[in-house]
Amino acid sequence: METPEKGLWREVLESKYGSGRQKKPSTWWKDLTKVRMSDQGDNWFNSNMIWKVGAGEKVKFWEDDWLENGQLKGRYERLYNNSELKDKSISSFGTWSTEGWKWNLSWRREWFVWEKTMVEEFMSIISQVLLHQGIEDKRLWNDPPSYSFSVKSAYDKLANHGYGVGLAVFERLWDLKVMPSALFYVWRAFSNRIATKQNLWRRGVARGDTLCVLCGREEETTSHILVSCKESNKVWNMCSRWMGISSVNHNELICHFEQFSCICLNQEGNRLWKSLWVSIVWCIWKHRNRVIFNQAKVDAEEIFTMAQVQWCG
Template identity: 30%
Template sequence: MARAGWDAGGGGWEWRRRLFAWEEEGVRDCVNLLHNIVLQDNIQDQWRWLLDPIHGYTVKGTYCFLTNTEVPVTDAVGLDVWHKCVPSKVSVFAWRLLQDRVATRANLVRRRVLQAVDNLCVGGCGYPETADHLFIQCTSFGQVWYLVCQWLGIPCVFQGSVKRHFLQFSQMAGMTRPSHDFMKVIWLACVWAIWKERNNCVFNLLVTNPINIFERVKLLSFLWLSSNVASFSFGFHDWWRYPRFCMGIM
């Protein structure tokens, strides 16, 4: 590629078919990254650890970086969605959600997959379908959180940001630390159920029903907990009616 020319329009970029608009955007980004790259045949390639360019990679240095309290909250949030009780695909989805990498209509418009006029929320509220709007602010999908809080018997004034909402919900003040794991599972079940229902609205032309999503959240959270927590000996009826008691919150 270097010999053929990797500048814009160079011979290094040859394709078997015509590129899509979002692919052309990726090529432009790649060209910009390679713009200042100069290859030198007499220098051997090597890896470089940016956290410690002098001494290189060490497990201790990496551990200190990950556990440093000065790391911004927004960076630490993404590391906290991995839970042993939850399927890996759900944790991966939640991680992508917190990074704003899910295929909401606003993101698809930004990537030129959809036209700008097609960015409205599938809930029919008339607002652009961003991640924050779809999962928190939408009058249809966002109503699920109020139903969940009524079920749990806790007051709720939610943040408008997905990241801050995750921190607020999963680390609810006034609750014991063991209950935070339960709250995290419920939060993951909520975002997964909302996303599945959203996709049903898009691809199967179904009408959004917050009650159905809420019931799905209760079922998913119970199945995940009963299958992976040995000390969770309650039945679905107990979980459905007395979630606080099942979580050890009196």
């Protein structure tokens, strides 16, 4: 019932029990709708369905949840409002050539200077998605590697629904006075919703290896690219020397953030250092994107310098 296509079983069910939108749906249908999805599409079942993008002819570019980080319309409202195309599928936002798919977005006006960073981030995210000409878009149950629904996997996901990163971590994060775009990025990183190679591969929207862009040795997970990668670790070591401290850094992202919550004895000092942490993580990611899309060289010293400038600003 989650798929938009008119399949035989869907036609049989709707002919017998109705579509669920009539004034007096059957008791059976009401029970079914309680466990599959709400009208707003924000319950546990819908959140565990994913799109596997093929040629992008069925998936709505702005409105469907086809990337790790949620609907583009909600995350990039300013870009959505400036887009010439609104209610269109992914295939309307580019063209096919002999070299493959090429993104081509049309805007209603030119971007202001202060908006260009957001646009670059946006393009870096969607540019990592590979479309497949002639392949149909599919709606899948998010249970790799089979991506097939089972009662056991549904029970496990329902049992764990609502339990994720502790609220206290997010409260400490949103209390910081740093760039909103940096805070939003870290929030997504804490939820493992940034477009790392591993996440894109897991969602079926990218092909090729999943090796880290910076070191080229290990799988590019969220914690790896931002914390444990040898190149990222150089940045954190520079930070420790600059701060005049000596510590063993944690390899898990949130635990690494919590370390910065205990550097000083006073609350204001800790808030200051946590702001620096956010700046460093944000700059590591932006540098990683420049390496991919602008063929920049990996430079840990440049990353730390940019983080200092952003932090002081």
